[in-house]
Every structure is written in C-alpha cells, then in structure tokens.
Amino acid sequence: MSIPQNLSDATRLDAAVQGTSAPETAVETGKALGTTPTRSRSKFALYARRFRRNKLALLGSVLFAVLVLLAIIGPALSQWGYDEPDFLSLSAPPSPEHWFGTTDGGNDLFAQTTHGLGRSLMIAVSVAIGTTIISALLGAGAALYGGRVESVILGLIHFLLAIPSFLLIALIVADSGGDWRMLTLVLILFGWMMTARVIWSMSMSVRENDYVRAARYMGVSKFRTIIRHIIPNIGSLLIIQFTLGIVATITNETALSFLGLGVKLPDVSLGTLLAVGAGSTKAAPWQFWFPALTLTLLTISIAFISDGVRDALDPNSSAGGRA
Incomplete structure (x- = not known):
C-alpha cells in the first residue's frame, strides 16, 4: 500500500x-x-465584506444615515415649525434660538431645511423604487417575450428618449400647484426609459442561460420566469440603478423646484430653499448656504454608496480589496 x-x-x-x-x-x-x-461564505456576506473595505462607501453610508436621521427627528428638535414664522426675527442670522437663522418671512431655516431634506428624500426614494420596478419588468419582458412585444416596448423607449422629457415634466407639473405627489408620479412616468434599455440588453444574455430554457420547457409562464429567474440574476444591476436613480431624482427635483415648477410654498424642498436663498446670497448668505451644504452632502453620500455597491458587486474590481 x-x-x-x-x-x-x-x-x-x-x-x-x-x-x-x-x-x-x-x-x-x-x-x-x-x-x-x-x-464558504454566502454572496451577501462576500458583497458586504467588499463594501466595508471601501472607506468612502462607509463614509457615505454613515453620512447618509445621519441625514436620514436628521430628516426624521430634525423637525422635533426645533421649537419652530417649518411653516411657523417668527415675525420678531425676520432674516435673522444664526443664533441659539434659530440655529440656521431665519428667512425673509421669519421662518426658522433649520426647521425648513430638515423638512425640505425629508421631502426631497421621500420624492427621490419613491421615484427610484417606481422607475426600477417599471424598467425591470419592461426591460426583462421585452427580452423574454421578443417579437412584437419587444418591438413595441423598444419603440416606446426610443420615442420617449428622443423627446425632451424635462420640458414635458415642467409643463405637466406647472399646473399641479406644487403638489409633491404629482411631481413624484410625473418623474416616475418619464424616468424609467434609459434604465429599461440597459436592463433589456442585460436580459438578452440572461435569457440564453440553461435555467431559463429549462423553465420554458417545463411550461413555466414567461411572467413567472421574469420574476423568478431573470430579475434576480440582474439584481446587482438593479441595485446600482436604484442608487443612481436617487441621485438623478434629487437633481431633477431640485432643478424643477429651483425654477418654481416643483414643490412650492408653503411646502418646501431643498430645491425650493435654494431658489429662495439664491436671491439673498449677499444680504443673508445663510439662507442659501445651509440648504446648499445639505444638498451637497446628500448627493455626495449617495454617490459614495453607489460607487461602493458597484465595486462590491463587480468581481473584477479591486477597489474593495480582496474578498
């Protein structure tokens, strides 16, 4: 032996x-x-470990968590409501009573900033969820069904991408009275096309895998195949598109509100506060810089998180270190 x-x-x-x-x-x-x-580690544990090794992603996560917490409990920390004016402190600088100062109408800027932060986050997350779901279903559906269904969906996508959607959004929300719900709905309706186009191209390769063919031979419906097989296998792409969608929505909402076409007073968002404070950058600079700093921190934190998620899900990336 x-x-x-x-x-x-x-x-x-x-x-x-x-x-x-x-x-x-x-x-x-x-x-x-x-x-x-x-x-052996699960995929989730592997992704989490790679994400934790990205210092900027961790910084972005902590910063984003602080901003979310500020949006939740911030209004309760101020003795003034965001729509409650203090007529004895009109355009007052920061003080122990008004931490961020006041606006020209006497509104507490800290209360308005925290409320506007929460409103912008609510719009951004709602739009990101809605556009991700629509783009996933339509993009994967076009790839799996093929034929006439694919032609119709792709034709609709290319048509909507060709028209100036920003102008259409502005025209629709101009008469909404500043209702943030209408703004959210319109941003969802005109914000899914590019992501759906990317998901369609990814699903074209996924549909050729053996498990998709096996599901078809076993008589599994195409809709069930989309839900159970195709969408889970492009989940990493959907997560990245979701985080990027939040940043894009915040930018669009801020631009519309800055132009007076989004959220309007007495309700406020970060874009509304920037629009109001832009005319007082010399006389009362705190009215502009506090909302601008909050918006900058929000977009930077989400961008760091998005980069960290992308690197963690990408097996060829070395940004997160060896797993």
Whole structure:
C-alpha cells in the first residue's frame, strides 16, 4: 500500500478505514491541529465584506444615515415649525434660538431645511423604487417575450428618449400647484426609459442561460420566469440603478423646484430653499448656504454608496480589496 503524500490523502484513507465521511474527518483533523476549516461564505456576506473595505462607501453610508436621521427627528428638535414664522426675527442670522437663522418671512431655516431634506428624500426614494420596478419588468419582458412585444416596448423607449422629457415634466407639473405627489408620479412616468434599455440588453444574455430554457420547457409562464429567474440574476444591476436613480431624482427635483415648477410654498424642498436663498446670497448668505451644504452632502453620500455597491458587486474590481 502506498504511503499518503499529504494530509488530504491521509484524511481520505482514514475515512475509508474507519467508515466515516471525509468532510467530518477533515473537521476533526482541523480541530486536532488547532485550526478551523474555512467555511464558504454566502454572496451577501462576500458583497458586504467588499463594501466595508471601501472607506468612502462607509463614509457615505454613515453620512447618509445621519441625514436620514436628521430628516426624521430634525423637525422635533426645533421649537419652530417649518411653516411657523417668527415675525420678531425676520432674516435673522444664526443664533441659539434659530440655529440656521431665519428667512425673509421669519421662518426658522433649520426647521425648513430638515423638512425640505425629508421631502426631497421621500420624492427621490419613491421615484427610484417606481422607475426600477417599471424598467425591470419592461426591460426583462421585452427580452423574454421578443417579437412584437419587444418591438413595441423598444419603440416606446426610443420615442420617449428622443423627446425632451424635462420640458414635458415642467409643463405637466406647472399646473399641479406644487403638489409633491404629482411631481413624484410625473418623474416616475418619464424616468424609467434609459434604465429599461440597459436592463433589456442585460436580459438578452440572461435569457440564453440553461435555467431559463429549462423553465420554458417545463411550461413555466414567461411572467413567472421574469420574476423568478431573470430579475434576480440582474439584481446587482438593479441595485446600482436604484442608487443612481436617487441621485438623478434629487437633481431633477431640485432643478424643477429651483425654477418654481416643483414643490412650492408653503411646502418646501431643498430645491425650493435654494431658489429662495439664491436671491439673498449677499444680504443673508445663510439662507442659501445651509440648504446648499445639505444638498451637497446628500448627493455626495449617495454617490459614495453607489460607487461602493458597484465595486462590491463587480468581481473584477479591486477597489474593495480582496474578498
């Protein structure tokens, strides 16, 4: 009988003689040697580990969490409501009573900034969720159904991409009275096309995989195949598109509100505050710079998170270090 050349051969030989399984013997051998066998990690744990190694992504996560917390509890920290004016402090600079100062109408700027931050986040997250769902269903559906369905969906996408959607959004929301719900709905209706085009191209390769063909041969409906097989396998792309969608929505909402076509007083968003404060950058600079700083921190934090998610999900990326 030949002598085993290494520990692995000895382990298998021992297992064969004693009638035990090799994996169990390997565990016992590892314990005997004072070592612990390496356990396979799930994909989620692997992605989380790579994400944690990205310092900027961690910084963005902490910053974003602080901003969300500020949007939730910030209004309760101020003794003034965002729509409650202090007529004795018109355009007053920052003070212990008004931390960010006041506006020309006497409104507490800290209360308005935290409320505007929450309103902008609510719009951005709602639009990102809505556009991600629509683009995933239509993009994957066009790839799987093919034929006339694919032609109709792609024709609609290319048509909507060709027209100036920003002008259409501005025309529709101009008569909405500044209702943020209408603004959210319009941004969803005109914000899914580019993402759907990308998802369609990704789904074209996914539909050729064996598990999709097997589902078709087994009689699984195409809609169920989209939900159970195609969308989960492009989940990393959807996560990245979701985070990027938040940044894009915040930018669009701020631009519309800055032009007076988005959220309007007495309700406020970060764009509304920037529009109001832009005319007072010299006389009352705090009215502009506090909302501008909040908006900048928000977009930077989400951009860092998006980059971290992209690097964590990309096996070829070295930004997150070795996993």
